[in-house]
Amino acid sequence: xxxxxxxxxxxxxxxxxxxxxxxxxxxxxxxxxxxxxxxxxxxxxxxxxxxxxxxxxxxxxxxxxxxxxxxxxxxxxxxxxxxxxxxxxxxxxxxxxxxxxxxxxxxxxxxxx
Amino acid sequence: xxxxxxxxxxxxxxxxxxxxxxxxxxxxxxxxxxxxxxxxxxxxxxxxxxxxxxxxxxxxxxxxxxxxxxxxxxxxxxxxxxxxxxxxxxxxxxxxxxxxxxxxxxxxxxxx
Numbered sequence: 001x002x003x004x005x006x007x008x009x010x011x012x013x014x015x016x017x018x019x020x021x022x023x024x025x026x027x028x029x030x031x032x033x034x035x036x037x038x039x040x041x042x043x044x045x046x047x048x049x050x051x052x053x054x055x056x057x058x059x060x061x062x063x064x065x066x067x068x069x070x071x072x073x074x075x076x077x078x079x080x081x082x083x084x085x086x087x088x089x090x091x092x093x094x095x096x097x098x099x100x101x102x103x104x105x106x107x108x109x110x111x112x113x
Numbered sequence: 114x115x116x117x118x119x120x121x122x123x124x125x126x127x128x129x130x131x132x133x134x135x136x137x138x139x140x141x142x143x144x145x146x147x148x149x150x151x152x153x154x155x156x157x158x159x160x161x162x163x164x165x166x167x168x169x170x171x172x173x174x175x176x177x178x179x180x181x182x183x184x185x186x187x188x189x190x191x192x193x194x195x196x197x198x199x200x201x202x203x204x205x206x207x208x209x210x211x212x213x214x215x216x217x218x219x220x221x222x223x224x225x
Contacts, residue, residue, distance in 0.1 A: 034213075042219075043117075043203055043218040043219045044205075044216040046215070098168065098169050099207075100146075101146070101205075102158075103155060103156040104155075106155060106156075
């Protein structure tokens with residue numbers, strides 16, 4: 001079946017530090033990969049996505065590259081801000097599983113001024 | 114374009130009661146999925162509706178049910194509430210056969 005494993009948190013960083021959150025996946029088909037972000041008291045927002053191997057998704061300074069050979073989709077940002085404090089979820093959508101979204105456990109990131 | 118809306122935002126119920134949550138998808142989206150989010154279990158898929166038909170179902174007991182109307186609005190119902198049903202219930206909509214889902218703000222259900 002499909003599964004997503006992401007780095008456990010919580011992660012605490014200082015402003016302008018480099019952020020990386022590891023994510024690996026298992027899928028039966030050829031999935032699309034996503035990073036969602038959840039700010040306190042809100043629903044999930046799509047941060048970025050990649051639909052095929054070697055695609056790079058990017059948004060708001062965040063990047064992630066779809067690596068089929070390592071089944072990974074690590075999230076990175078070069079210089080974080082306090083406003084990046086949130087919970088980040090890695091997810092996959094597999095056409096072989098009728099596009100159902102499978103989520104990782106989430107990583108809580110706190111950025112200190 | 115308006116986003117996904119969910120009502121109510123907050124609910125408090127007692128054990129044994131039932132509850133109905135509502136979700137209005139983005140205009141033009143025909144697929145609506147429901148998820149339960151808890152600190153212990155994370156995000157778990159409940160079910161998906163497309164064109165008024167349940168297309169997928171997660172591993173939840175029959176107390177959890179849903180439906181979709183002809184305007185694509187969806188409701189989920191939980192009967193005989195248990196303390197463990199306390200959670201954030203998220204709804205997401207997507208266009209036909211796309212893999213990108215757009216989430217609403219959620220309904221926070223507390224069961225006392």
